[in-house]
Amino acid sequence: MKPLPAEELKEKAAEIRQEIIKMLVLAGSGHSAGPLGLADIFAALFFNILNHDPENPHWEDRDRFFLSCGHVAPAYYATLALAGYFPMSYLKTLRRLDSPLQGHPERMKLSMIESSSGPLGLGLAQAAGYAYAARMDEARFRIFCLTSDAEHQEGNHWEAVMFAGKNKLNNLTSFIDRNNIQISGDTEEIMPLEPLRDKYESFRWNVIEINGHDFDQIISAVGSARRESDKPTVIIAKTVPGRGVSSMEGKYEWHGKAPSESEAKQALKELKYKK
Ligand SMILES: Cc1ncc(C[n+]2csc(CCOP(=O)(O)OP(=O)(O)O)c2C)c(N)n1
Ligand SMILES: [Mg+2]
Secondary structure, eight states, X not given: OOOOOHHHHHHXXXXXXXXXXXXXXXXXXXXXXXXHHXXXXXXXXXXXXXXXXXXXXXXTTSOEEEEOXXXXXXXXXXXHHHHTSSOGGGGGGTTOTTOSSOSSOOTTXXXXXXXXXXXXXXXXXXXXXXHHHHHHTTOOOOEEEEEESGGGGSHHHHHHHHHHHHTTOTTXXXXXXXXXXXXXXXXXXXXXXXXXXXXXXXTTOEEEEEETTOHHHHHHHHXXXXXXXXXXXXXXXXXXXXTTOTTXXXXXXXXXXXXXXXXXXXXXXXXXXXX
């Protein structure tokens, strides 16, 4: 796909956020905070960074994207629909029993995605294994992973961090959604994750910290990752959970809750795209 400039990415992110709200209110359940906070990163990935072709989803040279924190599925689904992977009408079926769009992404129902996810802490191991195999194959594509911050409380995630560092997987770029919330509160109160930078550096990773709502920073961080010759890169993206909806911003209570009809109406008003 042709990369979109930052101004158009802003518009795409606004559309993603609106679709998230519309999907969630119809479904009557699901995750609001994480998906809204990640809309900018999804827009940057699928409309600028990734080398992919929605008309040829299994193209061999496509970049591979692994969504590790599957509960942010509404943002992923809205992005895939807007990119043209499936009709927008699918979004109305979120979480229905017969829908391809389950509460967490399921590869058996959506063949264009690389993996199913939902159980936290598994995606980086999948992405790192793929990156290792891709290097053996001398493949030209790159491997991307999106993880949440609370996934860093899972032991097996750190095995993948160790494996990727040891094997100098410079074809692997992982994002952390550093929104400081998890299901029941603040990450630093429940199980402190800091200092994240030092931890990754000690596992031999290249670490970049950015504002996860700034398109120039997101794109330029991936540019530096591409230039890295012997380390995997982690991009610690600081985001605001619930971004764009004032009543949800920064509140862990919106981790796994859908808006009511009146809340959704208000949210959609706030999310109208302004140039
Ligand atoms: C292995 C595992 N344990 C527990 C859960 C239940 N669970 C879903 S999301 C979540 C934590 C949410 O924190 P984070 O991943 O940072 O997501 P955010 O709230 O920022 O969207 C938990 C414990 C799960 N999906 N997988
Ligand atoms: Mg979080």
